Amino acid sequence: MSKRHSAKYKIDRRMGENIWGRPKSPVNQRSYGPGQHGQRRKQKTSDFGLQLRAKQKLKGYYGNLTEKQFSRTYDEAARRKGNTAETLIGLLEARLDAVVYRAKFVPTVFAARQFVNHGHVTVNGKRVNIASYRVKIGDVVQVRERSRNMALVLEALQSAERDTPDYIEVDAKAMSARFVRTPELAEVPYPVKMEPNLVVEFYAS
CATH class of the missing domain: 1.10.1050.10 (Ribosomal protein S4/S9, N-terminal domain)
Known part of the structure; x- marks a missing residue:
C-alpha cells in the first residue's frame, strides 16, 4: 500500500x-478508530x-x-x-489541486496534488505546478495534451463515483475546466x- x-x-x-x-x-x-483502544467507549x-x-x-x-x-x-x-x-x-475550493479533483481529472485529492506538482496541468494556457495556486473566477484549468492518456486520468473521467459541481464547467473532450464562481458551503x-x-x-x- x-x-x-x-x-x-x-x-x-x-x-x-x-x-x-x-x-x-x-x-x-x-x-x-485505529489502534488497540479504537473500540473503547467514547467519552463526551x-x-x-x-x-x-x-x-x-x-x-x-x-x-x-x-x-x-x-x-x-x-x-x-x-x-x-x-x-x-x-x-x-x-x-x-479555489486551490488548483481542488479544482483538478472536482473536475474529475484524477480520482483523489491526493492524486490531484501530485498531478499538479508533476506539471501535468495548465492555467489559462500556462503550466502551473503549485498545488496551492489560487484559481480565479473565469480561469481555465486544462490537462496538458501529453498527459491526457494517463491511466489515472482515464479512470477518473469514467468514474461514476462523484459528480462535478455547478461552479466548475467541464469540457471532457478538451479535458479543461473553467472556475465559474466561488462556491458557498451548501454547494460543495x-x-x-x-x-x-x-x-x-x-x-x-
Whole structure:
C-alpha cells in the first residue's frame, strides 16, 4: 500500500467517517478508530474537541494540508469581508489541486496534488505546478495534451463515483475546466458534514 493510500485511510479511521465517500474506505467495514483502544467507549467530546475535530477533518479532506498552509488560508479568510466560514471554504475550493479533483481529472485529492506538482496541468494556457495556486473566477484549468492518456486520468473521467459541481464547467473532450464562481458551503459536494463555523471558533478561541 502506498504512503498516500495509508495516510488517506488513517485519516478516515481517525475521524470515524468516510470523508471522501470512497467505497474502499475502512470505515465502511468498521467505524471505530485505529489502534488497540479504537473500540473503547467514547467519552463526551468537549467544545474544544469538536472544534479541533472539525479543523482536522477539513484540513484532511484537502489532502491533509499542513497546519501552516491551513492556518494561512484561515488568516486570509478572516481578513476578508463577509462570513469567515464561507470565505474559508471558497478559498479552499479555489486551490488548483481542488479544482483538478472536482473536475474529475484524477480520482483523489491526493492524486490531484501530485498531478499538479508533476506539471501535468495548465492555467489559462500556462503550466502551473503549485498545488496551492489560487484559481480565479473565469480561469481555465486544462490537462496538458501529453498527459491526457494517463491511466489515472482515464479512470477518473469514467468514474461514476462523484459528480462535478455547478461552479466548475467541464469540457471532457478538451479535458479543461473553467472556475465559474466561488462556491458557498451548501454547494460543495462533501460526502460528510463539514463545519467551518467550528473551525472559525477554534482559531478565534
